[in-house]
Amino acid sequence: KINPPVIRQYVDYLVNEQNVTNVFVNGTTGEGLSLSIQERKQLAEEWMCQGKDKLDHVIIHVGALNLPECQELARHAAAIGADGIAVIAPFFFKPTNKDELIAFLQKVASEAPEVPFYYYHIPPLTGVKIRVEELLDGIKAEIPTFQGVKFSDTDLLDLAQCIHKNETGEFEFLYGVDEQLLGALALGANGAVGSTYNYLGRQTNLMLQAFAKQDFALAQQYQFLTGEFLNFVIKLGFGVAQTKAVMTSVSGIPMGPPRLPLVAASSEFIIKAKAKLDSIVWPNGD
Numbered sequence: 001k002i003n004p005p006v007i008r009q010y011v012d013y014l015v016n017e018q019n020v021t022n023v024f025v026n027g028t029t030g031e032g033l034s035l036s037i038q039e040r041k042q043l044a045e046e047w048m049c050q051g052k053d054k055l056d057h058v059i060i061h062v063g064a065l066n067l068p069e070c071q072e073l074a075r076h077a078a079a080i081g082a083d084g085i086a087v088i089a090p091f092f093f094k095p096t097n098k099d100e101l102i103a104f105l106q107k108v109a110s111e112a113p114e115v116p117f118y119y120y121h122i123p124p125l126t127g128v129k130i131r132v133e134e135l136l137d138g139i140k141a142e143i144p145t146f147q148g149v150k151f152s153d154t155d156l157l158d159l160a161q162c163i164h165k166n167e168t169g170e171f172e173f174l175y176g177v178d179e180q181l182l183g184a185l186a187l188g189a190n191g192a193v194g195s196t197y198n199y200l201g202r203q204t205n206l207m208l209q210a211f212a213k214q215d216f217a218l219a220q221q222y223q224f225l226t227g228e229f230l231n232f233v234i235k236l237g238f239g240v241a242q243t244k245a246v247m248t249s250v251s252g253i254p255m256g257p258p259r260l261p262l263v264a265a266s267s268e269f270i271i272k273a274k275a276k277l278d279s280i281v282w283p284n285g286d
Helices: 006-018 037-051 067-079 098-109 132-136 156-165 178-187 197-212 216-236 240-251 267-279
Strands: 022-025 057-061 084-088 117-121 146-151 172-175
Touching: 006 037, 006 197, 006 240, 022 037, 037 057, 037 067, 067 084, 067 098, 084 098, 098 117, 098 132, 117 132, 132 156, 146 156, 156 172, 156 178, 172 178, 178 197, 178 216, 197 216, 197 240, 216 240, 216 267, 240 267
Parallel strands: 022 057, 057 084, 084 117, 117 146, 146 172
Antiparallel strands: none
């Protein structure tokens, strides 16, 4: 079951320990698609309440398998003052082309006409492989609130073409594959949304600072070390359940078990992952 009271502690940890002041609620790491509509509303409300005056932006994912639920969640997010909403492509009956996908997204975005809207592109999980570059053509005419894309795919060619088309800089591209963030930044990504930033936010912010200062060697060091950890845990079997376990271990905040069909991380995984993370020496001396 969800545990809203822990979110206050979670917000303070992100802000004070990880220098993370923007959150993406009810997404993949938060198991949004495994929660009921009521649970998602409760969590969104708690993040907005606890994040007030502490967080800069709260983007709420309102995607679901059916349009009425997406619309209900979009209206709710607007009503509680969300800074943005995001929507994945429906993934049982899938849109097969750009026009079908835009039509679906438009029906959701129009329910929150004052709220910036992001398309959440995650083809490894949705199976919807419509290229974002193609999607951008004409999307603003259909969705005036369209703000950008949470781009959770390894196709850097597609990302590059999107950024190349975005000459005026009106759209934002938030990259979602943590181990490739530096490559995405080099192409012009504006920011990142990812699971590791829960517990490696501070180090990632230092990588972003190094990149901004054009200290690419230092930025590489941070990216390589993040990659070293992820490469290690991926070989052990790494997913949302394991991410929760790592976050609990690092932060001391009980993130709880995942919801079936996901199963909790093994104690063996937790021991090995913690030992690996503790063994990493970051450039700032951590």
